[in-house]
Amino acid sequence: GENVEQHPSTLSVQEGDSAVIKCTYSDSASNYFPWYKQELGKRPQLIIDIRSNVGEKKDQRIAVTLNKTAKHFSLHITETQPEDSAVYFCAASIQGGSEKLVFGKGTKLTVNP
Amino acid sequence: DAGVTQSPTHLIKTRGQQVTLRCSPKSGHDTVSWYQQALGQGPQFIFQYYEEEERQRGNFPDRFSGHQFPNYSSELNVNALLLGDSALYLCASSWGLKETQYFGPGTRLLVL
Numbered sequence: 001g002e003n004v005e006q007h008p009s010t011l012s013v014q015e016g017d018s019a020v021i022k023c024t025y026s027d028s029a030s031n032y033f034p035w036y037k038q039e040l041g042k043r044p045q046l047i048i049d050i051r052s053n054v055g056e057k058k059d060q061r062i063a064v065t066l067n068k069t070a071k072h073f074s075l076h077i078t079e080t081q082p083e084d085s086a087v088y089f090c091a092a093s094i095q096g097g098s099e100k101l102v103f104g105k106g107t108k109l110t111v112n113p
Numbered sequence: 114d115a116g117v118t119q120s121p122t123h124l125i126k127t128r129g130q131q132v133t134l135r136c137s138p139k140s141g142h143d144t145v146s147w148y149q150q151a152l153g154q155g156p157q158f159i160f161q162y163y164e165e166e167e168r169q170r171g172n173f174p175d176r177f178s179g180h181q182f183p184n185y186s187s188e189l190n191v192n193a194l195l196l197g198d199s200a201l202y203l204c205a206s207s208w209g210l211k212e213t214q215y216f217g218p219g220t221r222l223l224v225l
Contacts, residue, residue, distance in 0.1 A: 006155075034213065043117075043203065043216045044156065089155050100146065100169050101205075101214060103155030 002027040004092050006104025014112050019080050021107045023090035024072040030092040033073045034101070035064060039086045047088075048075070080111045115140055117206050117217035125223045126194050134189040134220045138206030145187040146214060147179060150201040162187050163209075191222075199224045 003026040013019050025033075034049035050057045050064045050073065057064050061080075066073040077084055087108050091101040118137045126132050138145055144163045148156035158171035162181035181187045185206075191198055201221050205214035 004155075036216070043218045046213060046215065049213060091155075100158040100161060100171060101148075101156070102158070105155050106153075 002030060002092055002094075002102040004090060004102050004104040006090050006107060008107060009105065010108045010110075012110045012112065013080055015080060015082060017080055019075075019077045019084070019109055019111075021075045021088055021090070021109070022072060023074070023092075023104050024070075025092040025102075026071070027092070027094065028068075028071065029094045030071075032093045033064070033066060034091050035075050036089045036091065036103075037086045038089065038106075044089060077109075080109075082111050082113050085109055085111045117142075117204060117215055119202075119204050119217040119220050121220055122218065123221045123223075125225065127225050128194055128196060130194050130224075131190065131192045132194060132222060134191075134202050134204075134222075135186065136189070136204030136206075136217055137186045138204075139215055142206035142208050142215075143185050144207045144209060144212075145181060145185065146205045146207070147187070147189045148203040148205065148216075149173075150203055150219070152200070156203055159189070194224045196224050198222065 006023045031052035036044035037047045038044045061078045063076040087106045090104045093101045120135045146161040147159040150156045160170045161168045165181045176192045178190045201219045203219045204217045207214045
């Protein structure tokens with residue numbers, strides 16, 4: 001079955017710097033890749049997602065890139081702010097086949113003021 | 114527009130007991146998926162309900178069962194609770210089987 005690896009497990013940056021989180025997936029049939037942000041004690045919130053027919057997607061300070069050949073995708077956060085501090089999860093699924101989301105283990109991002 | 118809601122928020126049970134968790138999907142959504150999130154881990158898929166049927170199941174034992182009602186709300190039942198069942202149980206809803214999933218706030222279950 002699908003397996004998603006996420007790196008790094010922790011990431012600390014200074015306010016205003018960029019942060020990059022990387023994920024790799026094992027099942028080449030995966031075609032949908034969402035990213036969720038989870039603050040302490042809160043629900044995972046969808047921040048951006050990408051489908052396999054697109055190589056890159058941006059939403060203000062957040063962008064996601066996808067390399068289908070290498071089976072990896074990345075989250076890029078620019079101009080980080082303290083409120084970006086949270087745990088970020090990547091996930092993969094096969095839309096139109098097995099829609100269950102398979103999650104990475106998460107990256108704890110700390111943005112220092 | 115109400116988002117995904119879950120009840121109860123917290124629950125304490127002892128080993129061997131049974132528990133029922135509830136989920137109401139976001140308005141307009143008809144598909145409910147359940148996930149277990151252990152401390153410090155990513156959510157793990159338990160099962161998914163659509164049209165009142167279990168459509169997919171993850172690697173969880175038969176002690177975990179569910180139901181979806183005609184109004185699309187759902188229940189997760191866990192029998193013969195084990196200490197290892199202590200976790201945050203998340204419900205996610207979507208419209209149809211192919212769309213983005215939105216999570217509820219979760220039910221934190223502690224098994225003593």
